Amino acid sequence: MTTHTAQARGFCHEAFFHAGDDEFLAGAVPFLEAGISKGEAVIAALPEHRRELLRGALGPLAGEVALYPMEEIGRNPARLISAWRCFLRSSADAPGVRGIGEPAHPGRSSAELEECERHEHLVNLMFREERTLTVMCPYDTSALDDEVLAGAKRSHSHPGGPGRESAPEHFTLDGSLPQPDRPTLSLGFGRADLRTVRQAVASLARSVGLSSRRNEDFVLAACEAATNSIQHGGGEGSLAIWRDGEKLVCDIRDAGRITDPLVGRERPPVDQVGGRGLWIANELCDLVQIRSGEQGTHVRLRMEIEG
Amino acid sequence: MRAHGSIEGGSGLGHDGHACWGFEDRQEFLAATLEFLADGLRTGQRLAYIGSEPVAEQRERLDPLGNVGALIDRGSLLLFELSDLYRIGEPVDPEAQVTAYLAATEAAIADGYSGLRVAAQVTDLVAEPETWDAHVRWESAADRILSRRSLSALCGYDRTALPPQLLADLAAVHPAANGCAGPAPFHLFGESGGLALTGEVDLFSSETFDRALGFACDGNQPVSLDLSELEFIDHRGVEILAAHVRHLAGAAGCTVRDQPPVVNRLCEILDLQL
Numbered sequence: 001m002t003t004h005t006a007q008a009r010g011f012c013h014e015a016f017f018h019a020g021d022d023e024f025l026a027g028a029v030p031f032l033e034a035g036i037s038k039g040e041a042v043i044a045a046l047p048e049h050r051r052e053l054l055r056g057a058l059g060p061l062a063g064e065v066a067l068y069p070m071e072e073i074g075r076n077p078a079r080l081i082s083a084w085r086c087f088l089r090s091s092a093d094a095p096g097v098r099g100i101g102e103p104a105h106p107g108r109s110s111a112e113l114e115e116c117e118r119h120e121h122l123v124n125l126m127f128r129e130e131r132t133l134t135v136m137c138p139y140d141t142s143a144l145d146d147e148v149l150a151g152a153k154r155s156h157s158h159p160g161g162p163g164r165e166s167a168p169e170h171f172t173l174d175g176s177l178p179q180p181d182r183p184t185l186s187l188g189f190g191r192a193d194l195r196t197v198r199q200a201v202a203s204l205a206r207s208v209g210l211s212s213r214r215n216e217d218f219v220l221a222a223c224e225a226a227t228n229s230i231q232h233g234g235g236e237g238s239l240a241i242w243r244d245g246e247k248l249v250c251d252i253r254d255a256g257r258i259t260d261p262l263v264g265r266e267r268p269p270v271d272q273v274g275g276r277g278l279w280i281a282n283e284l285c286d287l288v289q290i291r292s293g294e295q296g297t298h299v300r301l302r303m304e305i306e307g
Numbered sequence: 308m309r310a311h312g313s314i315e316g317g318s319g320l321g322h323d324g325h326a327c328w329g330f331e332d333r334q335e336f337l338a339a340t341l342e343f344l345a346d347g348l349r350t351g352q353r354l355a356y357i358g359s360e361p362v363a364e365q366r367e368r369l370d371p372l373g374n375v376g377a378l379i380d381r382g383s384l385l386l387f388e389l390s391d392l393y394r395i396g397e398p399v400d401p402e403a404q405v406t407a408y409l410a411a412t413e414a415a416i417a418d419g420y421s422g423l424r425v426a427a428q429v430t431d432l433v434a435e436p437e438t439w440d441a442h443v444r445w446e447s448a449a450d451r452i453l454s455r456r457s458l459s460a461l462c463g464y465d466r467t468a469l470p471p472q473l474l475a476d477l478a479a480v481h482p483a484a485n486g487c488a489g490p491a492p493f494h495l496f497g498e499s500g501g502l503a504l505t506g507e508v509d510l511f512s513s514e515t516f517d518r519a520l521g522f523a524c525d526g527n528q529p530v531s532l533d534l535s536e537l538e539f540i541d542h543r544g545v546e547i548l549a550a551h552v553r554h555l556a557g558a559a560g561c562t563v564r565d566q567p568p569v570v571n572r573l574c575e576i577l578d579l580q581l
Contacts, residue, residue, distance in 0.1 A: 192489065194509045198539060216569050223541055227510045267578065276542050276577065283576045 011130045013123055015156035016100075017149065019142040024050060025057045028100055031136055035098035036064045040132075041091030043099035045070045045083070050102065050138075074103045077112065077119040078282040081126050081265040088133065096132035104152065106143035111302070112287055113148050120155035122262055124168035171261050173292040177300055180249070183240035189226055190236045197226045197239055201250060204241050205303075208248055214307045217284040222250050224277035225299045229254035232274075233297055243305075247286070250301045258292040308536060309454060311482040311494050311505045317343030317461055320483060322350060322422050324459040325450050325496065327478050329466035329486035333428070336463040339485070340426040341371050343461045347424035348372070348383075352457070353415035355385040357427035362386045382418065395431050398441035401448050408449065412458045422457025430465040439473055447480040447495075447522040454497030475512070479519040493537075495519045501531030508537075508544035516544055520551045526558035535565035542573050549579040 016031075018024045028044070032054075035042040044054060045068040055062045066087070073083045080103060091097050104116040120137065127133055139152045152158070185204055189197050201222045205215040222239070229237030233254025240251040264278030278299070282288050287302040310320045317339035320326055326343075330336035344354050358365050365386045369375050378384035392407070393399065408423075415423040433442050446462065453460060466474055466486055478487035482496035482505075493506035493516060502523055508516045524530050540548075548563070555561040563570075563581045574581055 191511060194511060195507060198507075198509075213568060216567075217572070219539075220541070220569055220572075223509065223539075227541060227543075230510060267576075270578070280542055280573070280576055284572070 010132075011127050012134045013120075013127070013156055014134075014136050015152040015158040016136045016138045017141050017152075017158065018138055020140065021050070021053055024138055024140070025053060028054060028136075028138065029057050031100065032058065032065055032098070033061065035096070035134070036061055038095060040096040040098045040134075041087070041094035042066065043068065043087050043097070045073055045080070045099070045101045045103075046138075047071055047102065047105045047107075050105075070102055070105065074101075076282055076285060076287050077103045077115045078265060078288055080119055081122060081262070082267060084123070084127070084135075085266060088130070096134065097130075098134045100136050100138060102138045104137070104139060104144065104148055106140055111289065113144075113151075115287060115289060117148070117151035117155055118171075120152070121168060121171045122265060124155065125171055126262060126265070128168055173258055173261050173263075173290055175291045175293070176295075177251075177289055177291055177298055180240070180242050180244070183242040183251070185242075186238065186240040188236065188238045189229075191230050194223055194226060194230070198223050200239065201241060205248060208243055208305055210248060210303060210305055211307060214303055218248065218250065218301065218303045221281040221284040221288075221301050222252065224280050225250075225252040225301065228252075228277040228299075229256065229297075232256045232258075244302075246305050247302045248305055252299045252301075253296060255296045256292075257294070258290065258297055263290065264288070308498055308503060308505075308533075309482050309496065311496065311503070311536070313492060314483045314485050317341070317426075318346050320346065320459055320461070322352065322457045322459055323454055324461075324483065325453055325481050326461050326483040326485065327446075327481035327487050328461060328463045328484070329469075329474050329478070330463055331465075331467055331486070333465075336428060337368055340428075340461060340463070341369070343426050343459075344369070344372055344384075344424065347459070348378075351421040352424040352459070353383060353385070353418070353420040353422070354378070355387065355411070355423065355425045355427075357387045357389055357392060357425065357429070359389050359428060359431050362388060383420075389427075389429065389431055393429075393432055396435055396438070398438045399432065399445045401441070401445045404445060405448065405452055408458065409452065409456070412456050416457065422459070424459045426461040426463070428463040428465075430463070430468055433464070433469060433473065439476075443473075443476045443480055443518070444522045446477060447519070450480060450482065451497035451502075451523070455500065472515070475515045476518055476522075479512075479515050480522055489515075493519075495523050498533055499531075501533060503533040503536065505536040505538070507539040509539065509541045510543060513541075513543045513547060517547045517551075520547065524551060524555055524561060526555060529559040530555065530561040532561060532563045533565055534563060534567065534570060537567055537570070540570060540573075542577060545570060545573045545579060545581075546577070549574070549581055552581050 043066045047070045074080045201219045233256030237254035264282045268275040285301045289300040291298045310324045412423045474487040478484035493508050552561045
């Protein structure tokens, strides 16, 4: 186990490697207590099991910590940056903001964990100018794969490490996503085909048993992504849908390139033109994966069938 | 709700129906007209036909209705040349038209009919681009009037002669349409003293939607907008709707009701008020 070093000024984003619950509490409780004693705004976004542990260990101090269910606010990790931003805004009067966030918790799928790592890089990019933000991200070494732990070292500073290995401003949306053997349905679309896109997604969503609300959400997200392809991705795109275990997956690809790695992570201001499609998709879907580079843009939407 | 959506024929539009029919040839519009007028005969409405052709030719073309001579003689079927009722090439005068149609409907009812049913081939009224806006505005206003009267209308437009955008605008302000709208058709029309929006609004139809709202909401009357039969709207559509609601809030006001869950979800996600 390693212990953190709290930093009062500047932006600090540290990985906290621990094995199991006892080590988790041994690191998390003093970290939070130190913030409370300094009058900082203190937050913890954790899966249910660790929230309960922390509540018990903090005792009467638990009331000083804003506890958030990671399974909800971070179900899609791309929603976490705006959650942090909200908390920072509401804590503007506090001398500092200190938080624990465990998006990469045991039990998450590999696609989710991949997005968690990307999220952590984007936290560095988004908040690098913050003057009083201290974030500690627990990684349970007893339950997470080595690959995830190695990723945490790349995206966080960590005790004994050299600091973050790459500058946040160099993070891009480059990369690729594993391809399905054979999608259930695939089609090309243009400006006049958005209705066809909606009908295709709705009918497959219905056939696998998505509830009507989640079906509507998924159709809306797919339509917004396809609309982006038409507007920004060369006027056309392609769509593929398939079932992956207990999830429905929808891919939208086009020839465009997204250069802002933070696209869709924050609510666009009312007067901003564009930039809303992926924000909406992030809000509606259980997971959104965006890869964009010279080869074009690939957006993958996932929805749990039993939501 | 009044008959709305895409239609395949001229029948079944009801006593307050209003359909836009974009035809490729006159024979096609005639077939729809005959179905439309036959419905009116069955329900006791007075019939009227307005076309560019001379009345004698109209009479011949409507022959399949049966007993056309007798219908005309007893005032059950009125025939007009377009140029008798409108000044071709000039923007339509909405007030004069409203007065004329209301008077004709009242007269039909006074004469013992259940109302008035008009089929009109009006392509010539939109031959000049400068008449387009006034014409679509008139169609929108006329729709709200006939939604409260026993007055139904089938409006024929030669779609080979008109630009797609005008046809889409026309289809949008009629509750029902054939052969006019693009691939995401919606309709914004008079319903129960307010307005109803049905169908689908997406990137393809959002500009048309913006214009249709402008035509339908003049700010003089408070508007209640019924979204209960709206099948889809994307975030652009909701933003356009919210902008009109905001704009009307300074005038007579606009209330949105019975919106599908997707509308509330988009408002929440984008922090918009309706």
